[in-house]
Amino acid sequence: MGSCMRVCHKFELCRSVDWIRETKTCRLNTRFGINTVNSLMTGGRIIHVDRESFPKHMTADCHKLACTEDAICLGGSCMPILKEKIYKDCSDIVKRDPSKKGQDGVYVIYPDTRREVFCDMTTDGGGWTVIQRRQDSQVSFYRTWILYKSGFGEASTNYWIGNDAIYALTRDKNQELRIDLERHDGEQAYAVYSTFYIGDEDNKYTLTVSGYNGTAKKIYNDCSEILKRNPSKKGKDGVYIIYPDSRREVFCDMTTDGGGWTVIQKREDGDVDFYKTWIEYQQGFGNATKNYWIGNEAIHTLTKDKNQELRIDLQRHNGEEAYAVYSTFYIGDEDDKYNLAVSGYSGTAGDSLSYHNGMKFTTKDRENDNDHINGNCAIQWHGAWWYDICHQANLNGQYAQSALSGFKYMVWRKWKGSEALKRSQMMIR
Numbered sequence: 001m002g003s004c005m006r007v008c009h010k011f012e013l014c015r016s017v018d019w020i021r022e023t024k025t026c027r028l029n030t031r032f033g034i035n036t037v038n039s040l041m042t043g044g045r046i047i048h049v050d051r052e053s054f055p056k057h058m059t060a061d062c063h064k065l066a067c068t069e070d071a072i073c074l075g076g077s078c079m080p081i082l083k084e085k086i087y088k089d090c091s092d093i094v095k096r097d098p099s100k101k102g103q104d105g106v107y108v109i110y111p112d113t114r115r116e117v118f119c120d121m122t123t124d125g126g127g128w129t130v131i132q133r134r135q136d137s138q139v140s141f142y143r144t145w146i147l148y149k150s151g152f153g154e155a156s157t158n159y160w161i162g163n164d165a166i167y168a169l170t171r172d173k174n175q176e177l178r179i180d181l182e183r184h185d186g187e188q189a190y191a192v193y194s195t196f197y198i199g200d201e202d203n204k205y206t207l208t209v210s211g212y213n214g215t216a217k218k219i220y221n222d223c224s225e226i227l228k229r230n231p232s233k234k235g236k237d238g239v240y241i242i243y244p245d246s247r248r249e250v251f252c253d254m255t256t257d258g259g260g261w262t263v264i265q266k267r268e269d270g271d272v273d274f275y276k277t278w279i280e281y282q283q284g285f286g287n288a289t290k291n292y293w294i295g296n297e298a299i300h301t302l303t304k305d306k307n308q309e310l311r312i313d314l315q316r317h318n319g320e321e322a323y324a325v326y327s328t329f330y331i332g333d334e335d336d337k338y339n340l341a342v343s344g345y346s347g348t349a350g351d352s353l354s355y356h357n358g359m360k361f362t363t364k365d366r367e368n369d370n371d372h373i374n375g376n377c378a379i380q381w382h383g384a385w386w387y388d389i390c391h392q393a394n395l396n397g398q399y400a401q402s403a404l405s406g407f408k409y410m411v412w413r414k415w416k417g418s419e420a421l422k423r424s425q426m427m428i429r
Helices: 002-009 037-041 090-096 145-150 163-170 223-229 278-283 296-303
Strands: 016-020 025-029 046-050 071-074 077-082 105-109 115-120 175-182 188-198 207-214 238-242 248-253 261-267 285-287 291-293 308-315 321-331 340-347 423-428
Touching (some): 002 016, 002 025, 090 105, 090 115, 145 163, 223 238, 223 248, 261 296, 278 285, 278 296, 296 321, 296 423
Parallel strands (some): 025 077
Antiparallel strands (some): 016 025, 016 046, 071 077, 105 115, 175 188, 248 261, 261 423, 285 291, 308 321, 308 423, 321 340
């Protein structure tokens, strides 16, 4: 055992030794254990001793025998050493042992110390060192600084390799980062970054990442954020993906008055019926390319945290256009019946919306209006809106293929009275 300790002293990375009784062999380790020199007096199959616990008299030179590099002098005989091949990362493993290609699994690497990691030996040529892995909820990732520094979990299922290890893996050469994602319904996506590294603990493990490509698209809260982060989108009206509360396809007006408008209501023809239920208006319906309502939950989420400007663009069947802009617009949540707050009118269409300020949303199956004589305004006027007694604007009313007269149609009273309009678009920014 003394010779085992003596050999350990020759290697900088050696932190402990194991003496295996059955095979009479010595194993050098780069990890510390929990045992002390008292292990020498145990009757177990393996005796483990940390380097810090080596007695000085047991590390002295043994008899000068001509042992090979793969053996040590022990008890007057040359005993073989069980050597563990040292790899820095998974790419080093597959490079030095091409037979590992395609063999995903747990391997041992030494980026800073001995670590068990999951190696992806298949994806895009293999050789990926997995630094984070989550497959279920068996391991909590709500951990302390120390645990994220040193790492936690099981490489076979759920784990974080450790910030010290990530720093050691990325500090000396450029690393590519790949992130694979899967939804609960099985849909998959990935993101690849051509440059990835983090600083050391003194630098709070500062992240440096760039060079994105992949199928996991960037997430934007609204159309103004898309334009802000991608100025090249200016003037490019169309359907985009945003995530105000969940994934939603919306029409973004990137042209009008500087662009960046998130369209919350769009009507161009009668292809989509807007005489819908509470749940349908809550969740949203239609097709963002032509006719749709984004959903009251989405409107609430988009307007709850910051002031939003509302713009309404209108068009008659003869092509004449007008608009109304409100400097303040937001709605409450479902508990508040999506009540409307709107003020600060300007424009050419006249102010038909301020009449509805403070009103709750009403649909044909959920009455929240103030018409206590004639009943549900949504049923009366074939729509859904922030009705009072009942409306000055009915932009979700019945669609008419021509300029018919009637307040059940899509109307804006302060502009053209009861005349049915051809187009309506409500958008916020």
